[in-house]
Amino acid sequence: MEEKILNAIQDIYPDDYAWCYGCGRLNEKGYQLRTGWSGEKTVTYYKPRPEHKSIPGFVYGGLLASLMDCHGTGSAALFLHRKNGNEIGDGVTPPRFVTASLKVDYKHPTPDGETLKALGTVEEIHPKKYKVYTEVFAGDKLVVTGEVVAVVMPKTFRTDEKDIKSSI
Amino acid sequence: MEEKILNAIQDIYPDDYAWCYGCGRLNEKGYQLRTGWSGEKTVTYYKPRPEHKSIPGFVYGGLLASLMDCHGTGSAALFLHRKNGNEIGDGVTPPRFVTASLKVDYKHPTPDGETLKALGTVEEIHPKKYKVYTEVFAGDKLVVTGEVVAVVMPKTFRTDEKDIKSSI
Numbered sequence: 001m002e003e004k005i006l007n008a009i010q011d012i013y014p015d016d017y018a019w020c021y022g023c024g025r026l027n028e029k030g031y032q033l034r035t036g037w038s039g040e041k042t043v044t045y046y047k048p049r050p051e052h053k054s055i056p057g058f059v060y061g062g063l064l065a066s067l068m069d070c071h072g073t074g075s076a077a078l079f080l081h082r083k084n085g086n087e088i089g090d091g092v093t094p095p096r097f098v099t100a101s102l103k104v105d106y107k108h109p110t111p112d113g114e115t116l117k118a119l120g121t122v123e124e125i126h127p128k129k130y131k132v133y134t135e136v137f138a139g140d141k142l143v144v145t146g147e148v149v150a151v152v153m154p155k156t157f158r159t160d161e162k163d164i165k166s167s168i
Numbered sequence: 169m170e171e172k173i174l175n176a177i178q179d180i181y182p183d184d185y186a187w188c189y190g191c192g193r194l195n196e197k198g199y200q201l202r203t204g205w206s207g208e209k210t211v212t213y214y215k216p217r218p219e220h221k222s223i224p225g226f227v228y229g230g231l232l233a234s235l236m237d238c239h240g241t242g243s244a245a246l247f248l249h250r251k252n253g254n255e256i257g258d259g260v261t262p263p264r265f266v267t268a269s270l271k272v273d274y275k276h277p278t279p280d281g282e283t284l285k286a287l288g289t290v291e292e293i294h295p296k297k298y299k300v301y302t303e304v305f306a307g308d309k310l311v312v313t314g315e316v317v318a319v320v321m322p323k324t325f326r327t328d329e330k331d332i333k334s335s336i
Binding site: 016017019020021022027029030051052053054055056058060061062063065066069070098099100101102103104105106109153157 | 190219220221222223224226228229233237269321
């Protein structure tokens with residue numbers, strides 16, 4: 001069921017902002033989640049590691065929350081980048097988001113051994129604030145739903161603004 | 169600010185249920201979170217590893233969600249164990265909970281390099297369902313708040329019921 005994500009928003013984050021444990025391509029110990037478009041939806045895949053269990057046989061809820069989190073910020077970044085008239089590959093630095101709030105509903109136990117698929121829908125609630133509704137599937141089974149409120153990275157997070165000023 | 173947790177509920181989970189990536193004492197790659205009583209509140213400490221960053225200088229939100237998650241199920245287990253007339257150390261196997269839902273509000277960026285302290289208050293909403301309200305502090309600063317709805321582990325999670333039947 002895994003489709004190849006050719007163009008992920010995390011691939012083009014500036015290096016200084018590519019260290020996130022969930023989705024930073026430069027964080028070798030992290031999950032290196034990648035989020036791209038799938039039609040009008042956003043998509044992130046992840047295959048949990050054997051240690052990412054809760055009870056043997058089932059995936060850890062905190063890992064699912066992490067998937068929800070980075071899928072959310074990545075989806076908001078994809079959405080705003082496109083709204084700004086840009087696409088991955090055009091050389092324009094995308095906006096970078098942080099999570100204001102996260103809600104996760106564990107509908108069914110998530111079996112291990114499957115590649116998980118997070119599918120998102122983005123809603124603008126303010127030019128710098130987006131809500132991302134996400135469904136996570138293990139195989140064909142909907143196991144988790146959730147919402148992320150993502151906001152354009154505030155100055156309190158920035159150590160160097162030059163890379164992202166142009167896009168927000 | 170870190171007090172020693174002498175008696176953590178996770179210390180006495182049966183071995184079969186001690187593999188959680190967040191709080192399983194047998195999961196060597198996990199966080200091995202431990203939750204105990206602090207007066208009428210529940211408490212969990214964790215010092216994030218250097219790789220648990222979002223932006224350099226700040227803690228990863230998914231790690232904070234994981235702390236909220238396992239602190240929540242651990243707090244509910246502490247609460248029900250005591251309600252059942254038991255205390256850690258009396259040899260009785262405690263109940264084991266799973267997370268039904270998780271809500272995390274990121275109030276302020278969480279600086280790295282600090283030991284985080286999660287403080288919880290437990291509310292019974294059904295004999296098998298508890299809500300845990302949690303505040304997470306980095307030093308003296310309140311950085312994250314959240315709620316976990318934790319339910320006694322349903323049979324769908326159990327591969328072997330003999331160890332936990334007695335306590336729920």
